[in-house]
Amino acid sequence: MKARVYVTLKPSVFDPQGRVVADALVTLGYQDVKDVRQGKFFEVELETTDAATANLRLTEMADKLLANPVIESYRVEVLQ
Amino acid sequence: MKFSVVVFPGSNSDYDAFYAASRVLGEDAELVWHMDTDLKGADAVILPGGFAHGDYLRTGAIARFSPIMGAVKAFAERGGPVLGICNGFQVLLEAGLLPGAMVRNDRIKFVSRIVPVRVDQTDTPFTMACASKQVLHLPIAHGEGNYYAPPDVLEQLEAGRQVIFRYTDAACNVAPDFNPNGSLNSIAGICNRERNVVGLMPHPERASEAALGSADGRVVLASAVRWAAEGMLRHA
DSSP: OEEEEEEEEOTTSOOHHHHHHHHHHHHTTOTTOOOOOOOEEEEEEOSOOOHHHHHHHHHHHIIIIIOOTTTEEEEEEEOO | OEEEEEEOTTBOSHHHHHHIIIIISOOEEEEEETTOOOOTTOSEEEEOOBOGGGGOSSTTTTGGGSTHHHHHHHHHHTTOOEEEETHHHHHHHHTTSSSOEEEOOTTOOOEEEEEEEEEOOOOSTTTTTSOTTOEEEEEEEESOOEEEOOHHHHHHHHHTTOEEEEEOOTTSOOOGGGOSSOOGGGEEEEEOTTSOEEEESSOGGGGSBGGGTBOTTHHHHHHHHHHHHTTOOTTO
16 A cells, blocks of 8 residues: 655754745746745555555654654545 | 773764874773663763764654664763763753753854864863863864753753863954854853763864864863873773
């Protein structure tokens, strides 16, 4: 079973990389870009075939390792 | 006294710390591999700078699960002095031994230069030989030294006098212009509530002899020696 985990910086945390990407886009002529926030995306393959189990396991993994709760939040998406 | 310096795969200041402790200060020192589970009779533990586990995922995020970290945590809980330098500081943050987190430097650049750092508190094992508000010229070398903590945690740190080192100018002034990475409140180093665990981004061990450009950092490890000599090793 495949799942995705999206990790993003919390809104209160300044994202220097996202800022630079936003500036670069504006320089390229995309004047309509107001802001960019850069995050991380994980594709995880699990042995289980049960979506609820997969969700539980990935939430645990995100809490423990994939995200740092001080600065990041995450979202788990289990693919059917 | 004995310093144990933890070596993670990707550590690169491990030998610098070992050298400062053993050759410069003439104390016992031992390098301890991260797969070990015992700190070899340490009186003080150093988590050195570098790029443990390649800094993959987040700085310090993988190193925090190295087998030696169980022993480091237990040592810290017994009151043993633990110093995290640069990447070692990042490991302590990820391990929850110190509060807060690191994000990318605000100007994106990896900064590598000698900067003035003010000692704000002298009642820790790694600053007790310093004068209050003493300015040390120490090298920094990092891309992620931008210290962040949520507002309530930051307030607790300040109220508890847990901010130990701050970036300043040579005259002791704190201002955004003298902050090399965007750290909140110009924070260069902090301690835990019990004050035995200290983390800082600058490298005192790389400034332990005049030939290295500055000998100002010597006082940091010398503090631990004095701490031990004065019988303040509470974990004993």
